[in-house]
Amino acid sequence: MGCLRQISLPSYILIINFVALTFAQPDVALYKNCTTSGTFNNDSTYGSNLKSLQFSLSSNIDESGFYHSSRGQDADTVNAVVLCRGDVELEICRSCVNEAIRNLTQDCANQREAIIFYDKCMLRYSDQSIFGIMAWGPGFEKWNIYENVSDNDWNTFTVTRRSLLLSLRDRASSGDSRLKYSTGEEQVPNYNTMYTLVQCTPDLSLGDCKSCLDACMQLIPTCCNRSIGGAVYKPTCNLRYELGTGPFYNQTVPYAVPPPPPPPPSLSGIEIFLIVASIVIFVILTVSISIYLRKRKQRNQHHKIEKNLSVHEAVDGIDSVESLQYDFATIRVATDNFSAANKLGEGGFGPVYKGRLPNGQEVAVKRLSKGSGQGEQEFKNEMSLLAQLQHRNLVKLLGFCLEGEERLLIYELLTNGSLDQILFDTINGQNLDWDGRYKIIRGVAKGLLYLHEDSRLRIIHRDLKPSNVLLSKEMDPKISDFGMAKLFLQDETQGNTMRIAGTLGYMAPEVFQGNISVKSDVYSFGVLVLEIVSGHKIHNNFENGNNTENLLSYAWRIWREGEASNLIQPTMKTSSSSIPEIMRCIHIGLLCVQENVANRPPMASVVLMLHSMSLPLPEPLRPAFFQHSSVETNMEMPLLEASNYSVNEASITELHGR
Template identity: 45%
Template sequence: MINYLLVQYLIIWFLCSLLCFVTNAQGPSSLLHKCDEGTYVSGSTYGENLVNFLFSTVEASKTQVVFNSTVGNDPSDRVYGMFMCRGDVNSDVCAECVSKASNEVLNYCSNQKVAFAWYDYCFLRYSNRSFFSVYSLQDENIVAWMWNTMNVTEPDKFNQVLTNTMNEVADRASNDNQPDQKFGVGEANFSTSQSVYTLAQCRADLSSTNCTSCFSSAISFMPQGCPNRQGCRVAFPSCMIWYELFRFYNITSPSSSKDNSKGKRRLSKPAVIGIALSTIFFVVLFVGTFVLLKRRSRKRYDSEMQEANDEDESLTIDPESLKYSLAAIQTATNNFSVDNKIGQGGFGPVYKGKLPNGQDIAVKRLSRRSGQGAEEFKNEIAVVAKLQHRNLVRLQGFCLEGGEKLLIYEFVPNKSLDYFLFDQEKQRLLDWSKRYKIIGGIARGLLYLHEDSRLRIVHRDLKAGNILLDESMNPKIADFGMAKICGVDEFEGNTNRIAGTFGYMAPEYTTSGQFSIKSDVFSFGVVILEIIAGKKNSSFHQSEDSRDLLTYAWEQWRHGTPLALLDPTLNNSSVENEVLKCIHVGLLCIEEDVDRRPMMASVVYMLSGNSVTLPTPHHPSVSRCNTSKSVPEEIESDRSDTRLLVGSVSNSSSIELQLR
């Protein structure tokens, strides 16, 4: 009997090879987006110049593979930009990739002056400063990589062949004298039956020396980022390398797509029919195999997540990769000195620490009297360790020793949003541009949790106190101790224990225990209105008819005076349009009817778009309690708990973004 697993590999290999020749079969996917901290005001001259540049890139990509442009007469508002397509793709693929990149980069980098992005088939970059023919060693501090999860069978021999081949291809690309590309591909045999295929590309405007330096950094990173993997991509802001065990690039030049059939043998009609039938057969067989594999993967993943919810202390992640000793944390925090204490959460104090390498950390020390035991501790580790986004606090590790439960996070210096927002003196430090950036950053962080991360995450306790601010006042969502994991195709669940903070919790959650990604949308709407008003929802008393901030905002909107909600310290007519848009979006998010609340993808689009027609908001839900304390699983219903099964997640490839 034919080995079933072997058949699966043959089918996948066949389709991968087929799709590599049909380049247009898949749309371009993003490997890296990076945005600078400098912002511009919507509708400003810089914003208009940027839109004009992106429009010109889409038009130029129809005929060019490399394009540099400068838009704007005034140096203070000038936009410098470029795009570059991969050296083996035709004009149609190039145009499609650049068009997608031009549209997406504005969502990823809303109102920011500097951005660049690598895609499968193209590269896009713009800035308010000229970067043409300029290479900076700081570029090597930003790296993204993607790898195949399967390992090679003979790693020593493979790595030797790979390194030699990649160096040759990189050298060829660096010294490419064509004016529109620095690009190279190559292949080499490392066994009697297998070859490795390599690709390297550098920014066309850089010198050979600069490209060699960039390629050298990328190649030296491969053993660390993709050890012994069957495939890997490493991207820096100025170059990219890629290898696979199958041919993923076009052999011929894209310019050779014209009719050149003279002297070549044409396929007969029976041969064409045979190829077509064979392709259909393999596609049908692949679909059937894929369904079976998906079912198996779902069952296996459900089993793993069930184990993660058991009451023992076992973890579903590699302990050695994140584990810190208690002695190391005690030394870092001066034995949890009072002088090192920087905050007090619902489950215990938070201390600042410094590791021996000089890195600052924040240590969350879970109280033994708190409601968070092994269950919540494991939940926070399992969830946060897998999340990588610039608007989420990054988990560095944990300690489970000597009766202590410690979580080690990156240190975010400017404390939490509520520390500034609800203090009459400190809130003056938050001008409208900072508040608008904070709103947009929180929205993008939630969008990642709901739709772009490997698992669909419902935070369940989004509030101003759980939004930390870094040195540039960029927001980072924190505290995932109450988070719930939904399946990739599921959006809601039920619980018989309510967790969260009154004043931020959605009405369907407090009354029936039903939580969903729309619960987070409701909480985000509350946070938007608090940021605009500079006042806390749970302690807001503006008039006898307004029991909370939400009803007050609705009343002012209904009466045509929504700007009455605006914090008096922000009384500036130049920002009225942005304020009105944010109030409008906030009211849409706090709708009583769950179905009327927008998804976070729509929210991000509404906030970033300048000419978006927004739906009409309706009367919001009213608060049912007047306290801002967190409620760690305290309100119980008489229903049995309905545990939410986690959907399957493909483990065929992984991606990680890290700012080193």
């Protein structure tokens, strides 16, 4: 017997609690997610495209149980993916998909993105590209809560389960473009047969299918470790196992992966000579063309280009955002000629002004300081990234200006300013209750998860801190300032850099060796969480006998001493009902700042920890300690200059500060 994990995300809708891991009701949705990435009007082009696409989905599915399609162009494009379980008959598959469409039309009306899972099918649609792209969320897990494997049989059980899942993973990932699916059985001593199923959407590559299933297997210890039955579902893959209940799938697959073709007949000597000669000629031609193109490019680089670059020349890869360009005169009028009265503050590479566009919309305008070559590159980076990112917890780019020496970014105006202005203010900080702080923590976590795993790009922010978290009128957090962000390919999670970038105190220790990864952002998030809980800055002093500690070392010490509640800001201790949540956030924060990169949880796990109080947390290990500095300092410097810098120094005059 089993149940679905309860995850109380606002946009996650869990449909039913299971009393058995087997499914007696085929038409009951297991889980659905009506995401908050945006909405559409019923009479909009996007809405018409979605209806047209939904109408065609069921009839276009064939025996393989997989289908994907698109409708529309540009911002009105709708992409959809349908996947039925590999053993399901065609008519049952189509019936399941029709029910999924009906369900999403009713419960996720006007949402630009949604996903729903049934026992026999999954339907997903989005205004973002989703074909051939591995996605780790949103998803869910379920497991049998009534029966666990005994201690005596534990080792044998886990070895059998892992061996079976790995072999099925390899078989499924080797499938063709119509089906990546595999099942298997294995006898477990002292128990009955274990039945196991794994599946990927067949648009994934062999490597992505393996990686997706590996991610599912990594979640088993946190959800289903000792359970005799468990399952993990992701948008692009899933796995399930059951012990002693009999097969939960049809052992005859309606559509089988075709066998590999027979080996070609052996070639004669003449044929081999002709093939080799053709290859040699092709290689010579390819090398010659490459040399010619390289020389032509070098010649072209010697020509002068116009001082005022066009959008295509100034910013690589942002052809799609030309419509967001404003002329400088419009922005100058909107900000009253960048008057001091409209100045909101000083950003990383220039001042930020409040403005009002001709249509009456209030905006924030970031003006790049003139003569800052480094800042110009960050400006281009930020613009090209933000133009492609859409999430409720990321600041929204409304437009930009590239005119002469002027470089401007136009954002939505967030009336409550940045988190640091409230959190560390004597009066405002006292008024920020735990509900508001918890909302900010969870919102920032979702924003980072989107950057790391759920967006079309994989992005490491590299400068997460309170001043780069902006707050809306409703106190919803939005991550801002992508000037130092690093872009990765979808299947990359880490890399090396020749430039150290970030803010002291929020930078993970591995960054100083030129190594960056999504776990670098996880570290910064952990520091942020501890600051939000305590109301103290990372560089604040804490007395410990004759010594002083920074926030990390202080939090770690009192955690080990069993006095972690002393870290909580006194104004939040008045509500005893909030203490368990606050203590859990301290625990999560310490997990995120562990010195060893491998020990830090990914943001997908962090989001799950924040929304499931019943999920057990591992004990945190020693965090990375940094001596405090009296001044928060942003920096970006070549890695070769790192030898001039000591993390134990209070001043950093050797660095390129901003």
